[in-house]
Amino acid sequence: MARTPAEVLPTAPxxxxxxxxxxxxxxxxxxxxxxxGTSATTATIMRDVLIGLTPVMVMSVWFFGWAAIVQxxxxxxxxxxxxxxxxxxxxxxxxxxxxSAAITGVILGLxxxxxxxxYVAVIGAAVAIGLGKWVFGGLGxxxxxxxxxxxxxxxxxxxxxxxxxxxxxxxxxxVLSQATPLAAAKEAAGAGLPSLxxxxxxxxxxxxxETSILAALLGGAWLIWRRAAVWQIPxxxxxxxxxxxxxxxxxxxxxxxxxxxxxSGALVFGAFFIATxxxxxxxxxxxxxxxxxxxxxxxxxxxxxxxxxxxxxFAVLIMNAAVPVINRWTIPQPLxxxxxxQEAKA
Amino acid sequence: xxxxxxxxxxTFARGIHPGEHKQWASDAxxxxxxxxxxxxxxxxxxxxxxxxxxxxxxxxxxLGDVIGEAQGFISAPVHASASGKxxxxxxxxxxxxxxxxxxxxxxDPEQPLxxxxxYEDHFGGVWPTTGLDQYEPKAIADAARxxxxxxxxxxxxxxxxxLLRNEKKPIDTLVINGCECEPFLxxxxxxxxxxPAPIVTGALLALHATGARxxxxxxxxxxxxxxxxxxxxxxxxxxxxxxxxxKYPQGSEKQLIDxxxxxxxxxxxxxxxxxxxxxxxxxxxxxxxxxxxGKPLTHRIVTVTGGGIAQPRNVLAPIGASFxxxxxxxxxxxxxxxxxxxxxxxxxxxxxxxxxPVTKGTSGITxxxxxxxxxxxxxxxxxxxxxxxxxxxxxxxxxxxLAARAGRADLLDRYHIMACMECGSCAWSCPAxxxxxxxxxxxxxxxxxxxxx
Numbered sequence: 001m002a003r004t005p006a007e008v009l010p011t012a013p014x015x016x017x018x019x020x021x022x023x024x025x026x027x028x029x030x031x032x033x034x035x036x037g038t039s040a041t042t043a044t045i046m047r048d049v050l051i052g053l054t055p056v057m058v059m060s061v062w063f064f065g066w067a068a069i070v071q072x073x074x075x076x077x078x079x080x081x082x083x084x085x086x087x088x089x090x091x092x093x094x095x096x097x098x099x100s101a102a103i104t105g106v107i108l109g110l111x112x113x114x115x116x117x118x119y120v121a122v123i124g125a126a127v128a129i130g131l132g133k134w135v136f137g138g139l140g141x142x143x144x145x146x147x148x149x150x151x152x153x154x155x156x157x158x159x160x161x162x163x164x165x166x167x168x169x170x171x172x173x174x175v176l177s178q179a180t181p182l183a184a185a186k187e188a189a190g191a192g193l194p195s196l197x198x199x200x201x202x203x204x205x206x207x208x209x210e211t212s213i214l215a216a217l218l219g220g221a222w223l224i225w226r227r228a229a230v231w232q233i234p235x236x237x238x239x240x241x242x243x244x245x246x247x248x249x250x251x252x253x254x255x256x257x258x259x260x261x262x263x264s265g266a267l268v269f270g271a272f273f274i275a276t277x278x279x280x281x282x283x284x285x286x287x288x289x290x291x292x293x294x295x296x297x298x299x300x301x302x303x304x305x306x307x308x309x310x311x312x313x314f315a316v317l318i319m320n321a322a323v324p325v326i327n328r329w330t331i332p333q334p335l336x337x338x339x340x341x342q343e344a345k346a
Numbered sequence: 347x348x349x350x351x352x353x354x355x356x357t358f359a360r361g362i363h364p365g366e367h368k369q370w371a372s373d374a375x376x377x378x379x380x381x382x383x384x385x386x387x388x389x390x391x392x393x394x395x396x397x398x399x400x401x402x403x404x405x406x407x408x409l410g411d412v413i414g415e416a417q418g419f420i421s422a423p424v425h426a427s428a429s430g431k432x433x434x435x436x437x438x439x440x441x442x443x444x445x446x447x448x449x450x451x452x453x454d455p456e457q458p459l460x461x462x463x464x465y466e467d468h469f470g471g472v473w474p475t476t477g478l479d480q481y482e483p484k485a486i487a488d489a490a491r492x493x494x495x496x497x498x499x500x501x502x503x504x505x506x507x508x509l510l511r512n513e514k515k516p517i518d519t520l521v522i523n524g525c526e527c528e529p530f531l532x533x534x535x536x537x538x539x540x541x542p543a544p545i546v547t548g549a550l551l552a553l554h555a556t557g558a559r560x561x562x563x564x565x566x567x568x569x570x571x572x573x574x575x576x577x578x579x580x581x582x583x584x585x586x587x588x589x590x591x592x593k594y595p596q597g598s599e600k601q602l603i604d605x606x607x608x609x610x611x612x613x614x615x616x617x618x619x620x621x622x623x624x625x626x627x628x629x630x631x632x633x634x635x636x637x638x639x640g641k642p643l644t645h646r647i648v649t650v651t652g653g654g655i656a657q658p659r660n661v662l663a664p665i666g667a668s669f670x671x672x673x674x675x676x677x678x679x680x681x682x683x684x685x686x687x688x689x690x691x692x693x694x695x696x697x698x699x700x701x702x703p704v705t706k707g708t709s710g711i712t713x714x715x716x717x718x719x720x721x722x723x724x725x726x727x728x729x730x731x732x733x734x735x736x737x738x739x740x741x742x743x744x745x746x747x748l749a750a751r752a753g754r755a756d757l758l759d760r761y762h763i764m765a766c767m768e769c770g771s772c773a774w775s776c777p778a779x780x781x782x783x784x785x786x787x788x789x790x791x792x793x794x795x796x797x798x799x
Contacts, residue, residue: 040732042777140778
């Protein structure tokens, strides 16, 4: 049946939508559902991560003083500067306020020794943002954890400044005169490892942010509570590391006990703050477990079998590379999914 | 037996807590809309084939007369929702974007039923809970069809199709859906609180019609008054009242069945594939009225709510009344009104034309304010996984969205795009403000186009 426009129900202008006695009709808009949304944004999540990093930063300053402030400050400023420069170069809107570059800077700074020269921090931070993030297209597109890319670069470029000896100041008093626990364990099996209490509190030598396990756990609990990090990844990292540590100890490859492995080095800090970087970790729930267990296993393997005392950085980078394939292996089955009947034709 | 909110209530996996926003209209008792000056009754108000008009211009019609005849099995007739005079068939655009033929009716000044009488005719009087097996199962389904009953929760699927027994797929569980999980909406809550008796009677009729052994009414535990009222009305009957966690989308059919029975409706399948039929509470009440009183579906309860309406109310309105009529009855729009939604904010459609008529599926009119809609710019997906943790269908929404943006039909299929019901949980959760549901809709079209090549 053909219809002329005159037969069409009158499409009233917006004024006709309100009754005569109503106040002047407001301008109405349309849009797709859902018409409600959470108040969280990427920037608020990043802010929660920075808040979660605070206990570790405070303990770092407590133990290492100005060195911690200078290293972290240099890294953060460089990261923000490079981020701003590269966003401008690519003609994008400025993203430094989203907090992600600052987080990269803080994590990189906390992963350096107190003694590393200023140019190590600056170069590491520039590489982290430039090579680690922007060559891939910026936030959301990078494959590897930017802070770990930066740290790997300076570690290989300035081996002496970041090696085991860099942590030790023979003239200093207290913890700075001692080797880091894992370096000590590497040198002489079981010798010189601090008590578990000292490991938990952080009263020993090490990278700026790795020494206080309790501070990392406190900040990590905040991250999980705020959903700024998924809980499966830290749980899986610690479980994987514990299993591997137990296996290595039972097999006689190491003298370190499972608690000593878990509470030394950057394992706990990395489990909560590095491995949980959402961009470079799997998106599927099962994938998060595989990724985390892989990191935990590699950390202990590197500590026990390689020439490096610590393994978090390489373990994270190795598993970052595996994320695309993990995601593909672990596509979840939708509710009500059933395998397609193969014998349908038979 | 007036247990209120229960901890550890049954529920489904994942989902979101978008805030209830029910306070606007949850205390407003159901009121009857005065007969509007004009009605526009759509000939397609249900899922299925459109009706064909059975009245000619200037024909007199009486309240309840059939004015559009159902075509085919999955269809439902439409009835005059007032006595008056029919006019020439015209076209209207429903809020969901469909252009449908409508029959205009000019109501008479004197109506057989109005005001409190109309309310009592719908929900008052005696609603028996025994002796209902005097009705043949087939007769119950036939009465539903004759009354033009469709799912009143919003999907508007013809009810008689669900009630007819299917020898190959027997039903053992009847689920009555009283979740009303959409934020803002309170129509079902008010009906359950004010008039539980027709719901119970309708549920027992559906139980008898389907031959199910068990009848359970699922209701979110944010409605303690309704739960108490239903429990009192259902005492001594086989209908079990089961509070559920208040979580969106608890009232989605597949999620509700999972929460109550643990059964998973197969993808692309129907509840009857797992021996279940789901009927909304308002539909159950309309079924009781259709079977016991022979009355067709001519009115429905519409929640008019939100921060942008002067007097939020729950209104018993004739089908075919315009959004304008309902908004005027509720005091008009406030200056801060920014978006008018047919339904609730999670799955409802924004209304571009307030002259659009209320249909059988119009559960509410939600008037959102500028503050409700506070928009932020889209940023990059950081794969935080909140959409994954929210998706009640266990999909990877961000993957679907990015595949749709890239036009990759193969990826859309690999990530099971057709399992998405567009509930909006992912988009609600997204901190990067990706238009996930919109992209999924585009993706479904892309996949269909690719598959039809």
